[in-house]
Amino acid sequence: MKGEQGSALVLSLLIISVLSILILSMSIIISNEMRIAGYEHRLVQAQHYIESVIEYAGYFLADDDKWPQGELANDEKERLRTYLKEIKINWLKREITGDDYIINSSINYEGVYREIKATYGAGFPDLNIFAYPLAAGNAVNINGKGINIGGEVAANGSIPGQDKIFGLDGTRLDKDKIHEKLLGSEEELELGFLQGFFAEVGNKADYYMDSNAFIGDTPGSEILYKKESGELVLDIQDKVVVIRGDIILNEDLYIKGSGILIIDGNINFNNDSGIHANHENGNFVADYAITYFTENLSFTCGYYRGMLVAGKDLNLDSSAMGNYEIRGGVYAGNNANLSPGRFIHDDGFVDVLRDIALKKELKKFIKFRIVDWQEFLLQ
């Protein structure tokens, strides 16, 4: 036979098979890579979806009507499904333990399982001014030798006489810890917010006292009594107490416990008397007294643990015992005029504000924040 010299067919077949092998292996590699990338994408997407579900449920966390038998109401679930069409919600439920709400949800998204259990704890809004032991809506004026600060000072107005502000070690307080005219409008709003809180909590007080209760040897209330030593004690533990009218103090007043005291009037201090709070036998105790004065306040202070808020001006004088010391926070709606004393930052009073807001069901003063977060990646 002629023409048997040709090798084109063999060569062609060889080249075609080599190319086929190459193409096949490349397609396997590409499809594998696509599967890996796709799975990675689904993992991330499923994570975002489940976080969205938790976020969505967080909006009506405290709304009991939305959680019949603990599971989210069907109409809300349907709405959620219209937003997140691609996922299957296995469950979305709420549990209540004490003051905490637990949202638990699990989803499936294209073969990927995700479950999150988020616990929301109730808290008082975390106001910026709580970071300062001393803040004023207008000026901070310092009289006498000066004040000592354990923390930072902020004023919406000026702070003249800054050379009279010292740290706890007696050296001049760093300039960057004195925020003059820097207390922004946000903080000013916060002072208003605090005043709003006290106005509402005052309407739900446990005790309304007449200022006359403070006159005479036999105080007229179970929470106001005299010790054998003659010291006048006002026990506000877990309570909201409102005193209306001007008070005349002929002896020291000792405020005891964690609670809120609202004084709607002025205080006149006779016989070198003063006010102390949560300080026994030379030591501070772990309670925080929160005292709010609706008006200007001229206050002779001793050792005080808690929070002092004045609706307008705050004038702090040292008591007969010597310079005052306040552990907590002091906030003035307008000017703060201060005699020598010590201010030490301690925001433990925020928990007292929260406890009272919860007890009095002042929902708009309660903010829920995530206190625990657990993720489960496998069913």
Next chain:
Amino acid sequence: MSLGRKEGGFTLLETLTAVAILIVLSILLYGILYNCVNITAYNTERLRTQQDHRVIIDFMAPYIRMAKEVIIDENTETGDKLQLRFTTIPAEPAYNAIAFGIKDNGELYYRKCREVSPGRFEWGNRMSFVSSRVREFEVKEKDRLVILMIEIEVKDGQPYRFEEKIYRRIG
């Protein structure tokens, strides 16, 4: 008339030319093949480090999001770089913390703080979870943002360094 025979062979010149062309082509082909092998090795190594990058982050991120307390670099006694503490996970056995660090041989490890008897937790063994060797492992935390900086060793190449930021969800 001489019919002459049709010679089927090549002349010497043709053969030499063909051999020369073949040599040049072979050299070129060898160069291409050599480069291909190198590129394949480089890509394989790169893919491996990128996969390990993903594995590290996929593994660590949920624990960081869950962490109530983050302890960085302080536990010098144990050599852990990062310890994360959270509410007990009711697995078998239950655990309430996880730590990450680098072994002496450069492998990245985790170890869990497991419940050995009711209410009693002890740290478990160090377990490697990626094949790559890690040259550097730094952690920072600012507010609730945890920043991981990890440098993976790459064979015959520049180390692969990446930075990931993950928010803790609690606070």
